[in-house]
Amino acid sequence: MKFRFTECKNLKQKPEAVNSFGKLFTDYMYVCEYSGGKWNEGEIKPFNALEMLPCASVLHYGQAAFEGLKAYRDKCGTVRLFRARDNFKRMTTSAERLCIPPVDEGQAYNALVELVNIEREWTPTESGTSLYIRPLVFAADESLGVHAAKNYKFIIILSPSGAYYANGFAPVALKVEREYVRAGKGGTGAYKVIGNYAASIKAGELAKEAGYDQVLWLDGNERKYVEEVGSMNIFFVIDGKLVTPELDGCILPGITRDSVIKIARHKGISVEERPITIDEVLSGAKSGKLTEIFGTGTAAVISPVDRLGDNSQDIIIGGKGKVGEISKLLYDTLTDIQTGRKEDIFGWVTTVEAQ
Numbered sequence: 001m002k003f004r005f006t007e008c009k010n011l012k013q014k015p016e017a018v019n020s021f022g023k024l025f026t027d028y029m030y031v032c033e034y035s036g037g038k039w040n041e042g043e044i045k046p047f048n049a050l051e052m053l054p055c056a057s058v059l060h061y062g063q064a065a066f067e068g069l070k071a072y073r074d075k076c077g078t079v080r081l082f083r084a085r086d087n088f089k090r091m092t093t094s095a096e097r098l099c100i101p102p103v104d105e106g107q108a109y110n111a112l113v114e115l116v117n118i119e120r121e122w123t124p125t126e127s128g129t130s131l132y133i134r135p136l137v138f139a140a141d142e143s144l145g146v147h148a149a150k151n152y153k154f155i156i157i158l159s160p161s162g163a164y165y166a167n168g169f170a171p172v173a174l175k176v177e178r179e180y181v182r183a184g185k186g187g188t189g190a191y192k193v194i195g196n197y198a199a200s201i202k203a204g205e206l207a208k209e210a211g212y213d214q215v216l217w218l219d220g221n222e223r224k225y226v227e228e229v230g231s232m233n234i235f236f237v238i239d240g241k242l243v244t245p246e247l248d249g250c251i252l253p254g255i256t257r258d259s260v261i262k263i264a265r266h267k268g269i270s271v272e273e274r275p276i277t278i279d280e281v282l283s284g285a286k287s288g289k290l291t292e293i294f295g296t297g298t299a300a301v302i303s304p305v306d307r308l309g310d311n312s313q314d315i316i317i318g319g320k321g322k323v324g325e326i327s328k329l330l331y332d333t334l335t336d337i338q339t340g341r342k343e344d345i346f347g348w349v350t351t352v353e354a355q
Contacts, residue, residue: 002110002111002114003030003041003042003043003044003110003111003114004041004042004043004044005043005044005045006043006044006045006046007046008027008028008046008047009046011027012026012027014121014122014160015160017124017126018124018126018129018160018161018162019162020161020162021132021159021161021162021163021164021299022132022134022159022161023159024159024160024161025047025157025158025159026047026119026122026131026157026158026159026160027046027047027119027122028044028045028046028047028115028118028119028158029044029045029046029047029048029115029155029156029157029158030042030043030044030045030111030112030114030115030155030156031043031045031050031153031154031155032103032107032111032153032154032155033140033151033152033153033154034101034140034151034152034153034154035150035151039101039103039104039107039154041107042107042111042154044111044114044115044118047157050153050155052140053142055142055143055144056139056140056141056142057139057140057141057142057143057144057145057149058138058139058140058149060144061139061146062193062194062195062198063098063099063100063138063139063148063149064098064100064136064137064138064139064193064194065091065094065095065097065098065100065136065137065138065191065192065193065194066091066134066135066136066137066192066194067087067088067090067091067133067134067135067136067192068087068132068133068134068192068297068298068299069081069082069083069084069087069132069133069135069255069298070082070130070131070132070133070298070338071116071123071130071131071133071352072123072130072131072338072339072340073123073124073125073131073339074339074340074341075340075341076340078340078351078352078353079116079117079120079123079131079351079352080338080339080340080349080350080351080352081112081113081116081349081350081351081352082337082338082348082349083255083259083348083349084109084112084133084350085105085109085350086255086258087135087255088103088105088108088109088135089105090192090253090255091103091105091108091135091137091192092105093191094191094192094193095137097188097191097193098188098191098193099148100137100139100148100149100152101152103137103154108135108154108156111156112133112135112156113350113352115156115158116131116133116158116352117352117353117354117355119131119158120352120354122158122160123160124160124161124162126162128162128163128169129160129161129162130160130161130338131158131159131160131161132158132159132160132161132298132299133156133157133158133159134156134157134158134159135154135155135156136154136155136156136157137152137153137154137155138152138153138194139151139152140152140153163300164299164300164303169302169303169304169323169331170304170321170323171303171304171305171306171307171321171322171323172212172213172214172295172303172304172305172306172307173211173212173213173214173305173306173307173308173309174207174212174213174214174215174216174229174293174305174307174308174309175206175207175210175212175214175215175216175309175310176215176216176218176278176308176309176310176311177203177207177215177216177217177218178218178223178310178311179203180199180202180203180215181217181218181219181220181223182196182199182200182203182217182220182227182228182250183196183217183220183227183250183251184220184221184250185220185221185249185250186249187220187250189227189249189250189251189252190247190249190250190251190252190253191252192252197231200215200217200230200231203215203217204230210309211309212307212309213230214229214230214232214295214303215229215230216229216234216278216308217229218278219250220250224277224278224279225245225275225276225277225278226245226276226277226278226281227245227250227251228245228251228252228295229295229303229305230295231297231299232254232256232295232296232297232300232303233245233251233252233254233256233257233295233296233297234293234294234295234296235257235260235292235293235294235295235296236276236281236284236290236292236293237290237291237292237293237324237326237327238280238284238289238290238291239289240270241269241270241271241272242261242264242269242270242271242272242326243271243272243274243276244257244261244271244272244273244276245273245274245275245276246273246274246275247273248275254296254297254298255298256296256297256298256301256302256334257296259296259334259346259348260296260302260330260334261273262346263330263333263334263346264326264330266345267329267333269326278310281293281308282308282310282315285308285315285317286315290317291317291318291324292304292305292317292318292324292325292326292327293305293308293317294324294327294330301331301334301335302327302330302331302334304323304324304327305317306318306319306320306321306322307320337349
């Protein structure tokens with residue numbers, strides 16, 4: 001045992017099947033604290049409430065960042081982490097943007113491996129399921145004042161989860177968002193910080209009330225260029241090419257996004273990372289040049305889109321209820337690598353060996 005360990009006296013009963021996302025949590029978590037200018041080694045301890053005073057600085061000023069990644073179990077029972085080191089690298093950039101002292105990436109990765117090994121029996125085996133992993137770092141000063149805190153906590157919690165959307169890989173509907181924006185130049189759009197998600201909720205709720213699953217975000221300056229979809233990156237298939245908005249400082253550099261681009265290029269699919277206007281998307285959908293749309297993210301992996309709504313008009317993409325060929329190819333390839341059904345030629349997976 002590399003880290004301090006406090007044993008849980010009453011273990012939870014593990015579910016026979018998992019059909020929800022982010023609602024069930026394992027017996028243990030990892031907690032690490034920063035004070036006096038350094039992080040301690042941390043402890044694996046029973047999952048429980050965190051002690052926090054009402055004056056805790058994160059509650060008032062939102063100085064917090066998080067990540068989301070997954071572990072999978074293959075047919076031999078081996079637990080597989082997907083691109084975990086890349087998530088901790090991205091967390092470092094998010095922390096630096098908020099003046100949070102970065103957690104040592106090696107320490108974070110080792111703590112995750114040990115935690116997942118302890119909780120390996122919580123990793124579900126059913127198709128479409130995974131062990132969702134949520135690292136979180138936040139300010140823990142017990143005082144008010146808008147400045148960088150001097151005390152922080154870093155935690156990792158685990159949640160056995162099913163599909164993010166109730167309908168799994170079935171296509172979703174998007175509403176073009178022309179009033180609210182998610183990010184602006186110089187802001188925090190390219191970082192995984194908590195304020196980004198709070199700011200997105202209003203538009204998302206209005207989209208659901210109108211009969212859509214997610215919003216398609218436009219840029220904050222001209223309301224002209226496509227940025228993201230909900231909390232995912234967005235891809236379009238136009239004239240047989242895979243097109244996605246370039247990373248311009250407002251868009252989160254998604255790890256699933258990067259994986260999809262690399263897989264597509266390996267498969268010989270032309271990929272363009274460039275500015276794309278909403279007018280190009282709408283006209284391409286109407287003319288038939290645009291044949292597929294899908295979002296990418298850790299939670300949903302790949303989410304196909306079959307309907308796009310804008311100003312009281314709906315456009316069907318590729319056929320109602322249909323999943324495009326490229327979307328399906330990329331989804332199958334990526335999930336096959338994650339779950340060990342195909343060889344990981346990219347070196348993305350690390351296995352957690354039983355100890």
